[in-house]
Structures are given as C-alpha cells and as structure tokens.
Amino acid sequence: MKIPRHTLAHLLAQKSLHQGITDDDDLQIAAYLLATNRTNEVNSLLRDIQSEWAKDGYVNITAISANPLSSTDKSDIDKLIHSLYPKSKTINLSERIDKNLIGGVRIEFARYQLDLSILGTLNRFKRLSLAQGGSN
Numbered sequence: 001m002k003i004p005r006h007t008l009a010h011l012l013a014q015k016s017l018h019q020g021i022t023d024d025d026d027l028q029i030a031a032y033l034l035a036t037n038r039t040n041e042v043n044s045l046l047r048d049i050q051s052e053w054a055k056d057g058y059v060n061i062t063a064i065s066a067n068p069l070s071s072t073d074k075s076d077i078d079k080l081i082h083s084l085y086p087k088s089k090t091i092n093l094s095e096r097i098d099k100n101l102i103g104g105v106r107i108e109f110a111r112y113q114l115d116l117s118i119l120g121t122l123n124r125f126k127r128l129s130l131a132q133g134g135s136n
Contacts, residue, residue: 050110057089072100
C-alpha cells in the first residue's frame with residue numbers, strides 16, 4: 001500500500017520529535033521508499049518533515065550570506081524567525097557562504113526562501129524594470 005507523502009512525513013516528523021529515529025528506522029524508511037519506487041521523493045519528503053517540525057515549533061533554516069554572520073546578524077535572524085513562527089521553541093540555524101550574494105542574507109526554509117541579499121534585490125529591480133518596459 002502506498003502511503004501519501006504528506007501522511008508519511010507527518011508520521012516521521014512526530015516520531016522523530018518525540019522518540020527519535022534509530023538506524024533501524026532509517027533502514028525501514030529507505031526500504032519502503034525503494035519498494036514503492038519512491039526514492040525520487042526523498043527531498044520532498046524531507047521538506048515535508050521539516051514543515052511538520054516547524055508546526056510543532058522546531059524550525060530549521062539555512063542562512064546564506066556573502067560573509068560569516070555576526071552575533072548581531074544571528075540575533076536579528078532569530079527575531080525575524082520568531083515573528084514568522086511565534087510558537088517556535090527551537091530554531092536550528094545553518095550557515096552557508098556564497099560570495100555571489102555581495103551582501104545581505106538569503107534565508108531558506110523548508111518550503112520557501114526569504115531573499116534579503118543585495119544580489120536578490122538587484123535581480124528583483126531588474127525584473128521590475130523589464131516588466132515595466134525597460135531595456136537591457
């Protein structure tokens with residue numbers, strides 16, 4: 001029987017939050033995905049699990065910036081996440097450096113991203129200019 005991905009994600013999220021996931025569980029999940037020919041859904045399943053965790057107050061984000069984040073940057077990001085997820089209990093922040101961003105930060109959530117980088121701002125400005133009849 002094929003379990004809907006969202007149902008599977010909900011069950012796995014609840015189990016991992018309350019009991020943890022063992023190596024045996026990992027093998028069973030992998031075997032199920034292989035047996036049902038659903039290995040192509042792994043990334044979507046992981047995003048769904050992270051979305052379920054966020055509903056329970058455990059938010060995973062990746063902050064991508066051109067330079068390492070300062071403690072002030074991290075504090076500002078923490079405040080922003082708490083405003084987006086008022087019931088958040090734990091915020092797991094992973095950092096990644098991307099010099100192409102020039103400055104600012106892009107925050108990636110399970111299902112969306114918030115681009116506050118200079119590169120993102122420039123790209124939005126370019127798209128808006130072109131949409132309003134501007135030229136290259």
